[in-house]
Amino acid sequence: MLSLAQLKSQLPCVLKNTDFPSLGEKYEGKIRDNYTQGDRRILIVTDKVSAFDRVLGYIPFKGQVLNQMARFWFDQTKNICGNHALSFPDPNVVVGKQCKALPVEMVVRGYLTGTTSTSAWYNYSKGVRDFCDNKLPDGMKKDQKFVHPIITPSTKALHGNHDESVAPQVLLDRKLVTKEQLDYLMKVAMELYLKGVEICAKQGIILVDTKYEFGLDNNDEIILIDEIHTPDSSRFWKSATYQQNFEAGLNQDNINKEYLRIWLADRGYMGDGPVPNIPEEVIIETARRYIEAYQLITGENFVAEVGPVLERIEENLTKYL
Numbered sequence: 001m002l003s004l005a006q007l008k009s010q011l012p013c014v015l016k017n018t019d020f021p022s023l024g025e026k027y028e029g030k031i032r033d034n035y036t037q038g039d040r041r042i043l044i045v046t047d048k049v050s051a052f053d054r055v056l057g058y059i060p061f062k063g064q065v066l067n068q069m070a071r072f073w074f075d076q077t078k079n080i081c082g083n084h085a086l087s088f089p090d091p092n093v094v095v096g097k098q099c100k101a102l103p104v105e106m107v108v109r110g111y112l113t114g115t116t117s118t119s120a121w122y123n124y125s126k127g128v129r130d131f132c133d134n135k136l137p138d139g140m141k142k143d144q145k146f147v148h149p150i151i152t153p154s155t156k157a158l159h160g161n162h163d164e165s166v167a168p169q170v171l172l173d174r175k176l177v178t179k180e181q182l183d184y185l186m187k188v189a190m191e192l193y194l195k196g197v198e199i200c201a202k203q204g205i206i207l208v209d210t211k212y213e214f215g216l217d218n219n220d221e222i223i224l225i226d227e228i229h230t231p232d233s234s235r236f237w238k239s240a241t242y243q244q245n246f247e248a249g250l251n252q253d254n255i256n257k258e259y260l261r262i263w264l265a266d267r268g269y270m271g272d273g274p275v276p277n278i279p280e281e282v283i284i285e286t287a288r289r290y291i292e293a294y295q296l297i298t299g300e301n302f303v304a305e306v307g308p309v310l311e312r313i314e315e316n317l318t319k320y321l
């Protein structure tokens with residue numbers, strides 16, 4: 001594990017954004033800079049951190065952690081569902097198949113939790129018992145495990161808008177996907193989640209919930225795109241302390257950006273208005289947690305690439321420029 005001093009010294013080197021006109025047409029997502037070259041899509045994962053659907057700052061090594069974690073999971077799940085990854089020319093970069101993204105995110109939840117207004121817990125605490133067509137019993141407590149994991153699809157909002165959770169049928173009514181596609185997405189999302197749960201469990205981790213994005217490749221096959229089972233797309237807790245925290249009504253031991261979300265929520269920030277100034281210690285602790293998550297979940301040592309990220313990426317992408 002990197003020392004706090006090493007994490008601190010990476011602060012000025014973080015990857016904020018990229019500008020490589022010769023890499024292809026650029027689309028700037030919240031976290032990834034995407035460049036399209038014909039049937040290839042080059043995704044550069046920046047060190048931006050977002051919560052409540054907004055970018056809040058930059059976390060050392062976060063892009064590397066995310067990209068390498070997605071790589072691990074793409075590999076572990078390729079027999080369940082094909083994915084876009086073709087190659088990884090840099091720790092922060094994946095070259096993928098350019099797809100037609102389906103306008104839906106498949107969210108799978110194993111536990112009743114969350115802090116945002118789209119979270120299952122928030123809705124449940126406000127009295128909602130039918131969550132995207134999943135009927136929930138009365139009397140559940142925060143962070144309680146569902147009898148069976150539930151799928152709560154959400155529509156992919158355009159830049160700046162909040163996503164909307166909907167019942168599967170709504171996706172059909174709005175003609176966002178076909179019935180055949182929906183059936184496949186529901187099946188595969190659950191299989192991917194259960195595979196994630198199984199692998200995490202061996203590592204002493206609970207994969208609490210997650211979301212998947214899919215796209216149509218050149219052959220109109222549905223494949224997994226973007227990222228999978230990263231701390232940005234998923235929530236992870238430590239198994240060892242789950243039960244005691246649950247019974248005492250304490251926050252779970254999160255090993256992801258939930259830390260930052262809770263830090264902000266404790267200061268009254270819920271996604272609207274000016275973002276509170278996030279102190280350096282909190283940024284560094286967030287970085288530490290991302291790296292810890294990588295090591296705990298994959299069981300692999302994280303080999304941090306220290307130094308300026310942008311220059312390194314430019315060098316590693318020379319053949320694509």
Ligand SMILES: Nc1ncnc2c1ncn2[C@@H]1O[C@H](COP(=O)(O)OP(=O)(O)OP(=O)(O)O)[C@@H](O)[C@H]1O
Nearest residue numbers: 029030031032041084096097098099101215225226
């Ligand atoms: N192989 C792919 N083909 C087509 N689109 C893809 C592929 N992989 C990822 N994407 C899309 O590229 C974007 C990746 O950028 P990023 O993850 O930063 O965006 P986001 O914050 O998830 O969403 P938004 O684009 O709404 O800001 C997403 O919109 C994702 O749907």
Ligand SMILES: [Mg+2]
Nearest residue numbers: 029031226227
């Ligand atoms: Mg994304």
